[in-house]
Amino acid sequence: MSDALDRREFLATGWKVGAGLLAAAGLWTSWDYLWPRLGAGFAAKVKTVAPDAVPANTVLEIPEARAYLTKVNDEVVALSEICTHLGCKVPFCDSSGQFECPCHGTVFNRAGDHLAGPAPRGMDRYKVEIVDGVVEVDTSEKTSGPAPGTETINEPPLGPPCGDSHA
Amino acid sequence: MNVKERVRDSTIGRSIFRIPERVTERDRAAGHWASFLMHLYPVKVRRVELTFKYSAFLGVASLVLFGSLLVSGIFLMFFYVPSPANAYGNIQAIQTEVPFGQYLRNVHRWSAHLMVLAVAAHMARVFYRGAYKSPKEFNWVIGVLLLVVTLLLSFTGYLLPWDQLAYWAVTVGTAMASYVPIVGDQVRDLLLGGPTVGSATLLRFYVLHVAVLPVALVALVTAHLWRWRKDSMLTTDEIGDPDEPVAKLQPGLPMTEPANGEPIVLDGKRVLGVVPGKPAAGDRKELSDEDPVMVWPHLLVRHAVAALAVLFVVLLIALTFDAPLKEIANPTDTPNPEKAPWYFAALQELLAHFHPLVAGVLVPGAIVMGLMALPYMDRNPRFGPEFRRIARITFTIFMVIWIILTLIGFAFRGPSWSWVWPWEEWHGEL
Ligand code: HEM
Ligand code: FES
Numbered sequence: 001m002s003d004a005l006d007r008r009e010f011l012a013t014g015w016k017v018g019a020g021l022l023a024a025a026g027l028w029t030s031w032d033y034l035w036p037r038l039g040a041g042f043a044a045k046v047k048t049v050a051p052d053a054v055p056a057n058t059v060l061e062i063p064e065a066r067a068y069l070t071k072v073n074d075e076v077v078a079l080s081e082i083c084t085h086l087g088c089k090v091p092f093c094d095s096s097g098q099f100e101c102p103c104h105g106t107v108f109n110r111a112g113d114h115l116a117g118p119a120p121r122g123m124d125r126y127k128v129e130i131v132d133g134v135v136e137v138d139t140s141e142k143t144s145g146p147a148p149g150t151e152t153i154n155e156p157p158l159g160p161p162c163g164d165s166h167a
Numbered sequence: 168m169n170v171k172e173r174v175r176d177s178t179i180g181r182s183i184f185r186i187p188e189r190v191t192e193r194d195r196a197a198g199h200w201a202s203f204l205m206h207l208y209p210v211k212v213r214r215v216e217l218t219f220k221y222s223a224f225l226g227v228a229s230l231v232l233f234g235s236l237l238v239s240g241i242f243l244m245f246f247y248v249p250s251p252a253n254a255y256g257n258i259q260a261i262q263t264e265v266p267f268g269q270y271l272r273n274v275h276r277w278s279a280h281l282m283v284l285a286v287a288a289h290m291a292r293v294f295y296r297g298a299y300k301s302p303k304e305f306n307w308v309i310g311v312l313l314l315v316v317t318l319l320l321s322f323t324g325y326l327l328p329w330d331q332l333a334y335w336a337v338t339v340g341t342a343m344a345s346y347v348p349i350v351g352d353q354v355r356d357l358l359l360g361g362p363t364v365g366s367a368t369l370l371r372f373y374v375l376h377v378a379v380l381p382v383a384l385v386a387l388v389t390a391h392l393w394r395w396r397k398d399s400m401l402t403t404d405e406i407g408d409p410d411e412p413v414a415k416l417q418p419g420l421p422m423t424e425p426a427n428g429e430p431i432v433l434d435g436k437r438v439l440g441v442v443p444g445k446p447a448a449g450d451r452k453e454l455s456d457e458d459p460v461m462v463w464p465h466l467l468v469r470h471a472v473a474a475l476a477v478l479f480v481v482l483l484i485a486l487t488f489d490a491p492l493k494e495i496a497n498p499t500d501t502p503n504p505e506k507a508p509w510y511f512a513a514l515q516e517l518l519a520h521f522h523p524l525v526a527g528v529l530v531p532g533a534i535v536m537g538l539m540a541l542p543y544m545d546r547n548p549r550f551g552p553e554f555r556r557i558a559r560i561t562f563t564i565f566m567v568i569w570i571i572l573t574l575i576g577f578a579f580r581g582p583s584w585s586w587v588w589p590w591e592e593w594h595g596e597l
Contacts, residue, residue: 031357034357034360035356035357036356036357036359036360036361036367063499066363066498066499081499082363085342085518085523086338086339086342086343086518086523086527087338087339087341087342087363088335088338088339088501088505089498089499089500089501090501091501100583101501101583102501102502102503102504102505102582102583103335103339103501103504103505103584104515104518104519104584105519105583105584105585118518118519118520118521118522118523120522120523163503163582163583163585
């Protein structure tokens with residue numbers, strides 16, 4: 001037997017390598033093909049209201065941006081209304097002045113700090129800019145909410161919660 | 168010659184029906200080789216397989232329910248367009264304008280729920296019988312994959328009506344995926360086709376639901392049945408006195424259990440043909456549970472009866488209860504409480520107590536991996552329940568915990584996931 005690769009061996013290995021390459025190419029192209037083309041959808045800039053119209057003791061919902069506007073220490077912030085736990089929409093409870101997620105009971109304060117419940121962090125924020133005297137929310141630029149325990153503001157509940165809070 | 172015989176005996180008839188009249192056992196066996204569908208069945212099975220207590224016919228029931236889903240699902244497809252602008256209206260039209268539309272939708276929905284139940288119960292029955300033991304380990308693994316595909320089919324179908332129930336259950340379900348370390352966010356984006364559940368998600372779930380997953384299920388079921396057929400004559404259950412570990416040697420059966428309890432396969436072969444068994448005539452001895460019996464007709468009639476019973480139950484439920492349809496999906500308003508489909512209620516209950524990485528990823532991952540590893544970890548070769556106390560007790564404990572968690576999540580949770588007694592206020596959704 002010569003050391004040179006004979007035809008039989010070459011074919012026996014060759015077809016496996018070929019099939020492997022084909023499988024890899026298939027996987028790669030399918031992944032690329034199915035990968036969502038982001039930038040579509042609601043990831044856009046949303047014009048809202050004048051900064052003066054943003055409340056400091058409650059929140060203002062901007063449905064097109066899926067966000068709430070409020071003032072935290074005199075600064076306008078946009079809080080994403082998508083719960084950082086599992087994505088439910090977090091409503092604001094007027095009687096307690098806090099956010100209460102209906103899905104698994106996470107509670108956030110008005111600034112989006114995590115107070116209780118299973119969410120791993122506070123509410124995410126969108127970038128805001130004042131353009132021509134109007135607050136513009138950029139939903140394509142998101143910063144993750146603060147770690148639990150962070151206290152951006154210290155506001156005890158104004159009154160009773162809306163749902164029975166989670167035991 | 169009657170008409171039937173004439174047709175069979177014509178040139179065309181003989182080209183179609185190649186199955187002989189089933190007079191002798193040999194003819195019946197030949198009938199298996201000659202027919203595509205029949206050849207998925209074994210020729211003979213152990214007599215015990217004919218009994219209800221053996222399998223409760225849960226495997227057959229799962230298969231029949233899948234058939235019911237295929238038929239009703241194809242009917243639904245004629246009137247359903249998977250886009251947010253159409254889907255909800257289409258379902259309403261199916262219910263109100265299409266003749267028998269509501270009924271078909273009911274059949275599809277209730278068959279789906281029943282199939283999840285049937286597949287899970289089938290798995291439990293197989294466990295208690297010890298039927299995952301060598302050499303059937305891998306068929307058990309295929310079975311676990313079948314359970315996973317069944318759940319995925321149900322979950323992808325859940326989104327299609329595009330109502331509030333659908334939208335939020337899928338939002339939460341897919342958000343769980345993003346907690347998978349490293350690849351989580353990518354998997355989630357790939358599933359959703361965008362940053363939130365939207366039109367791309369609906370289309371993706373639809374394609375998975377009506378094409379990718381059903382094909383995967385059919386492929387897996389075929390392999391599952393084929394292996395069942397190949398192993399059909401293996402002696403499994405050890406019926407005996409715990410003090411007397413020596414099994415009776417059963418001539419004519421390919422596998423027996425000798426004194427040391429190690430199962431062996433005689434001459435290394437499985438039975439492909441007719442098993443030499445009792446003499447054809449003259450033997451009036453009572454058959455034991457382990458004796459082989461012809462599948463045609465004994466097992467087939469039982470399967471036919473079981474199939475009819477399942478279809479009858481589906482028909483009754485579909486005539487009595489209408490499939491739910493809530494308000495149209497509204498991304499800006501989460502219903503309170505938001506509930507996952509009942510088969511994920513246990514996970515949702517865990518999600519309220521533990522970090523999502525634990526409850527949404529590690530626990531389900533451990534369950535699936537643990538189930539797949541089970542036949543390789545359980546080294547006990549015995550089948551009789553009295554030899555398998557630890558295995559049975561462990562499995563039962565896990566199952567009971569899971570059932571309790573499911574019940575809590577399904578029926579005992581109300582607004583903001585607070586505890587609500589189901590008889591005071593009902594919050595279960597199907
Ligand atoms: C194991 C198999 C299957 C399961 C578990 C399953 C499950 C489901 C579920 C839970 C729904 C939501 C039902 C509803 O709201 O009425 C659904 C809807 C649907 N399924 Fe399936 N399905 C299966 C097979 C199929 C197949 C094979 C097809 C078509 C070839 C199909 C076509 C559809 C369609 C068009 C809908 C939307 C109509 C509707 O929601 O009423 N399904 N499926
Ligand atoms: S999604 Fe908000 S607490 Fe779970």
